[in-house]
Amino acid sequence: MAKPLVLLDVDGVLNPFGGPPGGFREVRVAPDGVHLTLWLNRAHGPRLVELAESTGSELAWASYWCDRANEWVAPRIGLPELPYVPIPPYPGHPDGVSLGAWKVRHVAEWVGDRPFVWFEDEPDAAERLLDHLAEGTHLLVSVDPDEGLTDLHLERARTWLSALGRDPGRDPR
Template sequence: MGSPLVLLDVDGVLNPFQRPHRGYKRHRCSPNGVTYKLWLDAGHGRMLLDLAESAGAELAWASYWCDEANTWIGPRVGLPELPYVPIPRFPGIADAGTLGAWKARHVAAWVERRPFVWFEDEPDAADRIAAEPGIGDHLLVAVEPDSGLTGRHIELARTWLGDLAGRSGPSQQPQQPEQPQQ
């Protein structure tokens, strides 16, 4: 079975779409010569590292940023270089399905039956990942893209990973995101 994975999306998860609460700083990132303005919280790295360590899990990127996340995101949030799911550019054709389904297909192939938690903001990724053949135990933590990753999401993952050893059977249902703080 292998150690569990903790999969991280960037946009909508570590980089919320709306101006977040304090703790976030604005960063300019220019992968492949294209400049993006991101909101990133340096505290996320410690939270995620603590989660992985306490669960004996391995952190990995599951984002369209792929290896660029190691250059542009990881250092800004306090994460070391991580493995990544090689997600090719979304072709935007009907056969590919939706953006979340496209990502889920590549995540499912990469995890190879290992148990995993996936912090993801694409609403259709949960249904698609559960439908993938041979997918093992998993929890998709649905993150509200306007507010991004919170301590509540980390605790949902921590609880699920803590219970993993005693649980058997296929997929788990996604957890609902918390309401954004006003």
């Protein structure tokens, strides 16, 4: 069975919107020449790497940052370069697709039939995933965008991935 994926969003997950919580520091970045201030936590990288190693899973970006996360975010929190879901720029609402639905569609296509955990703050992402994938194939860990990723989120992911690992013959579909 292919390794399960652990998908990471950036804004609202590794970069919370709620100001400077404990453990975070202000970082100035300029992807594509656009100057931004992020709040990043150096503990996140080692904790995510440990989660992936201990559960036999693989980290990847699921964020509009795409490959830019490898240049601007990964080295600042202790993550290696990671594969990423290539999410095209949002085309806008006229075709009826919401921002969240657009992202979810591309994530679902990219993961194929690999089981995955996704740390995401988009409020309807869990519901939108079920438009594409069967229940039980994935775990959407919903993150409060003001707070960002916490140990509780990591433990939910660990529990789910460990159960998957104990039953490797199980077809998650």
